Amino acid sequence: MSIAAAEPRGRSRPDACSLLxxxxxxxxxxxxxxxxxxxxxxxxxxxxxRAATQSHLDPDLGRSxxxxxxxxxxxxxxxxRPGSHSDQRDRTRQVQTHRVYLGAGLAALPWxxxxxxxxxxxxxxxxxxxxxALGSGxxxxxxxxxxxxxxxxxxxLLICSNSRRDLCCSVRxxxxxxxxxxxxxxxxxxxxxxxxxxxxxTGVLLPYGQTxxxxxxxxxVAALDAAARGELPAELLGAACDRGRSHLxxxxxxxxxxxxxxxxELRLHALSTTAAPRADRENAWQCQVTHLDGRRWDVVAVRxxxxxxxxxxxxxxxxxxxxxxxVNDSDR
Numbered sequence: 001m002s003i004a005a006a007e008p009r010g011r012s013r014p015d016a017c018s019l020l021x022x023x024x025x026x027x028x029x030x031x032x033x034x035x036x037x038x039x040x041x042x043x044x045x046x047x048x049x050r051a052a053t054q055s056h057l058d059p060d061l062g063r064s065x066x067x068x069x070x071x072x073x074x075x076x077x078x079x080x081r082p083g084s085h086s087d088q089r090d091r092t093r094q095v096q097t098h099r100v101y102l103g104a105g106l107a108a109l110p111w112x113x114x115x116x117x118x119x120x121x122x123x124x125x126x127x128x129x130x131x132x133a134l135g136s137g138x139x140x141x142x143x144x145x146x147x148x149x150x151x152x153x154x155x156x157l158l159i160c161s162n163s164r165r166d167l168c169c170s171v172r173x174x175x176x177x178x179x180x181x182x183x184x185x186x187x188x189x190x191x192x193x194x195x196x197x198x199x200x201x202t203g204v205l206l207p208y209g210q211t212x213x214x215x216x217x218x219x220x221v222a223a224l225d226a227a228a229r230g231e232l233p234a235e236l237l238g239a240a241c242d243r244g245r246s247h248l249x250x251x252x253x254x255x256x257x258x259x260x261x262x263x264x265e266l267r268l269h270a271l272s273t274t275a276a277p278r279a280d281r282e283n284a285w286q287c288q289v290t291h292l293d294g295r296r297w298d299v300v301a302v303r304x305x306x307x308x309x310x311x312x313x314x315x316x317x318x319x320x321x322x323x324x325x326x327v328n329d330s331d332r
Contacts, residue, residue, distance in 0.1 A: 017314045018168040018200040022214070024308045025240075026198070030254030030301070030324040032211040032244035033195040036135040037074035037104035038204065039065065040158060040191065041120055042097075044080050047162055051078045051192035061121055068127045072134040074104075075246075079158060079189040082174070082181040101156060102126075102149060103206035105137025106247040110269075112156070112207035113142065113149040122146065155227035157184075157220055158191035158204045168200035168314055169193070176201045180220035187224050196243060198312055208268050209246040212236055231266040251275040251285035251301040254324035259289040259297050267292075275301065286329070298329040 013019075041057070048054025052062035055078060062076075069076040079099070097116040100123065105111045117123070125145050126134065133141040143149055159177040160169040174190065181188035196202050199213025203220065205227055212223065219241070222233035236242060238261045244253025252273040260271060270292050278284040283303040290296050302325045309318040 013314075015311075015314075016168050016171070017198045017311045017316070018172060020310050021198045024306075024310060026306060026308065026310065026321065027239040027323045028196070028199050028213040028241060028243045029239050029257050029326075030244055030250040030303075031196050031199065031213070032209075032246045032248070032250075032253050033075060034249070035073070035075040035209060035246040036106060037069075037072070037102065037137065038158075038206055038209065038246070039069050039074060039076045039123070039126075040079045040101040040103075040189070040206070041065070041076070041123065042080060042099040042189075043078045043120075047078055047192050049162075049193070051162060052076060057120065061124075064127075065123055068124070069134075072132075074134060075194070077158065077194060078192040082177040082188060082190055100149075101152065101206060102142065103209065104134060104142070105139065105207070106209040106245065107272075108137060110207035110209065111137065111139050112152040113139070114152040115146070115148040115150065117148065122148070152207075154187055155208070155224055156187050156189060156206050157224055157227075158189050158194070158206065159215065159220065160192070160194050160197065160200065160202045161190040162193045168197050169202070171200075173201040176215050176217050176220055179217035180224075183217070183221050184224050188220065197314075198310070199243065202243070204246070210268060211243040211246055212241050213243050214241050226266065227268070230268055232260075232268060234264070234266065237261040237264070237266075248273060249275060250303070250324070251287055255285075255287035255297075255299050255301045255326050256289055258326040259299065263291075265291070287326075299326050300329055301326050 043057045045056040052066040053059040066076045098120045102113045159173050161173040162169050177190045201215040203212045203215050226233040242257040252275045256273040273289045275285040275287040285301045287299050287301050306321045306323040310321050311318050
């Protein structure tokens with residue numbers, strides 16, 4: 001598993017968690033954060049470890065939006081444009097509007113809405129929706145609740161840069177966001193914690209909910225250009241970079257990613273995947289990956305020890321780690 005395409009990045013300490021995971025060639029399969037939809041709100045300035053309530057955004061509003069998204073099976077994150085975000089500079093700068101993105105419908109026909117809001121509290125209108133509207137991707141119900149939200153013309157890539165959660169995200173993520181953002185203005189954003197900082201730089205591609213690890217500026221731009229065609233770039237297939245699609249469970253993510261790499265399928269929604277626990281084997285799931293053309297792969301996804309002791313975050317002790325192995329059903 002090669003990760004050479006992930007360079008160059010910012011300079012990391014020798015004991016940085018993402019550097020150690022790179023050196024161990026640790027697999028990123030099946031590590032996408034769980035989310036049936038993504039709500040991203042622009043908020044400039046610094047973010048704390050819990051960005052929703054530790055930023056210049058009103059903490060009560062952040063707490064409310066975070067809870068709303070969690071209750072509906074989604075994720076709420078903060079975003080900001082790549083560049084400098086010193087606290088002093090931000091406090092003296094008048095921000096007229098807050099860009100917001102809402103990506104949903106991930107399991108069927110993904111869509112991405114955007115708006116520029118004078119008052120981000122307007123997003124609380126979404127809490128009035130029927131319970132399943134956000135999670136199921138009911139775009140008509142969402143737009144009826146918030147007419148400001150209109151279809152986004154282009155996909156966007158959110159790259160984690162939340163240093164207060166883990167330094168790797170800032171040191172390795174921000175340079176990638178800045179360089180790729182200069183090449184695709186308006187399509188690349190820094191974002192708050194999405195999980196998986198041991199694979200920094202990490203990214204979430206909207207509207208598809210596809211997540212990546214070990215990005216570089218070249219692969220970030222390639223991801224956006226391919227997404228405009230409804231595809232993934234070939235260089236991000238495989239265990240080094242493909243963390244999976246967020247609406248799937250971890251076994252489905254791993255199984256789908258392995259099959260996708262095996263057949264070289266670039267179309268984001270050419271595959272659909274289901275999984276069920278195996279009664280005869282611990283930490284094993286029977287998975288079925290189905291192609292739009294009718295082909296089907298029956299595979300077993302197994303969660304087991306990787307054999308490496310690694311820190312899952314910077315500054316933490318090394319612990320035994322695990323990885324997903326996917327084999328043909330007949331090879332089990």
